[in-house]
Amino acid sequence: MKGGVMAEKIDLGKKVLSENDRLAGEIREKLSAHRIAALNFVSSPGSGKTSLLERTLAALKDELRIGLIAGDVQTENDANRLIKAGGRMVRPLVTGGSCHLDARMVSRVLPEMDIEQLDLLIIENVGNLVCPSSYDLGEDMKVVLISTTEGDDKPLKYPGMFRRSSIMVINKIDLLGTSDFDMAQVKANALSINANLKIFELSCRTGEGLDAWLDWLKQLVGEKRGE
Amino acid sequence: MKGGVMAEKIDLGKKVLSENDRLAGEIREKLSAHRIAALNFVSSPGSGKTSLLERTLAALKDELRIGLIAGDVQTENDANRLIKAGGRMVRPLVTGGSCHLDARMVSRVLPEMDIEQLDLLIIENVGNLVCPSSYDLGEDMKVVLISTTEGDDKPLKYPGMFRRSSIMVINKIDLLGTSDFDMAQVKANALSINANLKIFELSCRTGEGLDAWLDWLKQLVGEKRGE
Numbered sequence: 001m002k003g004g005v006m007a008e009k010i011d012l013g014k015k016v017l018s019e020n021d022r023l024a025g026e027i028r029e030k031l032s033a034h035r036i037a038a039l040n041f042v043s044s045p046g047s048g049k050t051s052l053l054e055r056t057l058a059a060l061k062d063e064l065r066i067g068l069i070a071g072d073v074q075t076e077n078d079a080n081r082l083i084k085a086g087g088r089m090v091r092p093l094v095t096g097g098s099c100h101l102d103a104r105m106v107s108r109v110l111p112e113m114d115i116e117q118l119d120l121l122i123i124e125n126v127g128n129l130v131c132p133s134s135y136d137l138g139e140d141m142k143v144v145l146i147s148t149t150e151g152d153d154k155p156l157k158y159p160g161m162f163r164r165s166s167i168m169v170i171n172k173i174d175l176l177g178t179s180d181f182d183m184a185q186v187k188a189n190a191l192s193i194n195a196n197l198k199i200f201e202l203s204c205r206t207g208e209g210l211d212a213w214l215d216w217l218k219q220l221v222g223e224k225r226g227e
Numbered sequence: 228m229k230g231g232v233m234a235e236k237i238d239l240g241k242k243v244l245s246e247n248d249r250l251a252g253e254i255r256e257k258l259s260a261h262r263i264a265a266l267n268f269v270s271s272p273g274s275g276k277t278s279l280l281e282r283t284l285a286a287l288k289d290e291l292r293i294g295l296i297a298g299d300v301q302t303e304n305d306a307n308r309l310i311k312a313g314g315r316m317v318r319p320l321v322t323g324g325s326c327h328l329d330a331r332m333v334s335r336v337l338p339e340m341d342i343e344q345l346d347l348l349i350i351e352n353v354g355n356l357v358c359p360s361s362y363d364l365g366e367d368m369k370v371v372l373i374s375t376t377e378g379d380d381k382p383l384k385y386p387g388m389f390r391r392s393s394i395m396v397i398n399k400i401d402l403l404g405t406s407d408f409d410m411a412q413v414k415a416n417a418l419s420i421n422a423n424l425k426i427f428e429l430s431c432r433t434g435e436g437l438d439a440w441l442d443w444l445k446q447l448v449g450e451k452r453g454e
Contacts, residue, residue, distance in 0.1 A: 005239075005243060016232055044271045045271045045384070046377025046378055072384055073385055073387070126357065127271065128355055129354065130324075131326050147273070147376065149273065149374065153304050156301065156304065157272070157299055158301070160300070175405055178402055205406065
């Protein structure tokens with residue numbers, strides 16, 4: 001009986017993921033056809049995904065046309081923060097209990113956005129270091145955030161997310177020294193899981209380190225446009 | 228086709244949860260028969276579950292017989308920290324990818340522990356503010372941790388976890404003032420979700436506020452023993 005439920009669970013899990021991959025492929029094609037760069041932001045709750053997006057909007061909103069999908073289990077708080085930060089094309093995506101976004105949810109929201117007017121689409125996932133790692137949303141790459149107030153062993157404890165991300169942003173560097181978080185150690189841990197990770201260190205509070213992130217983002221959009 | 232996968236998913240989800248509840252009931256009965264108090268620690272990755280357990284062990288290990296099950300997606304880092312902190316009955320529980328502990332995992336580990344020798348069992352769940360809320364592990368109550376370096380809107384954004392917890396521990400109060408985290412606001416938010424939450428404010432780093440937590444824990448164990 002127990003074994004039966006388990007086998008059923010695995011079969012259904014595979015079916016859900018393959019259906020998700022199919023939909024994600026459709027989204028990726030659509031975005032590519034319009035030369036839109038797409039990022040999927042993932043992290044623990046509270047690492048600073050929304051803060052980094054607020055900073056990014058404030059700096060680049062006149063230079064790039066940025067669309068944002070703000071995922072949350074409940075509330076539209078993040079979407080409201082992003083609109084306040086100057087986001088002109090922000091869509092909340094409330095999962096109503098689900099622990100991750102999936103491609104079906106994104107494909108439901110996308111038609112409400114005027115994507116022909118976009119240079120960059122950023123999807124802010126639900127705060128969760130486990131489940132969102134399994135769901136392709138049609139993005140070019142996942143950006144995983146970690147903050148210096150979490151433990152530096154997080155990449156080892158949640159390896160799936162760091163393996164499937166292309167970028168790691170280490171936020172809250174202004175709080176270095178308030179705990180035993182070791183910057184060299186967190187980078188070594190992350191690179192031991194994924195040697196290709198590109199790493200940014202910054203503080204959304206003080207602004208330190210933001211320029212390198214913004215420059216990289218502009219370059220990504222330029223490359224996508226074929227400039 | 229899509230609707231079919233969804234309906235199947237809901238049916239299987241119900242079956243998994245009802246099987247889990249049955250097993251959790253068995254665990255609860257077993258622990259109750261031995262008058263063992265049992266807590267299920269839940270939080271985001273990095274809120275300080277392991278740090279609070281280290282502090283708790285250091286203070287109470289000669290007074291209470293504490294058993295610990297340390298859940299993680301990967302690595303036995305937390306279990307090793309707890310053994311180092313003086314834990315004499317610590318069992319790692321590595322989920323190998325799963326985003327939460329379930330009653331089956333706990334019932335597999337429990338026979339390896341000499342539970343007749345215990346006053347208190349603490350289960351440290353996987354760091355995740357969503358999924359562990361749905362899985363009863365046979366505990367007396369869930370203890371949800373939140374830290375002052377996360378946003379004060381977390382209870383509103385992850386209401387399931389705060390609704391199903393009996394205790395909220397606000398950790399890292401030594402870092403108050405380094406962000407715009409508002410202590411009154413986080414409490415109001417949490418109590419709007421669950422008016423019965425008992426709240427502790429403390430710092431595992433400085434030790435501030437720990438006494439109230441330790442006193443409550445001793446009282447809980449005493450009540451369970453029928454003292």
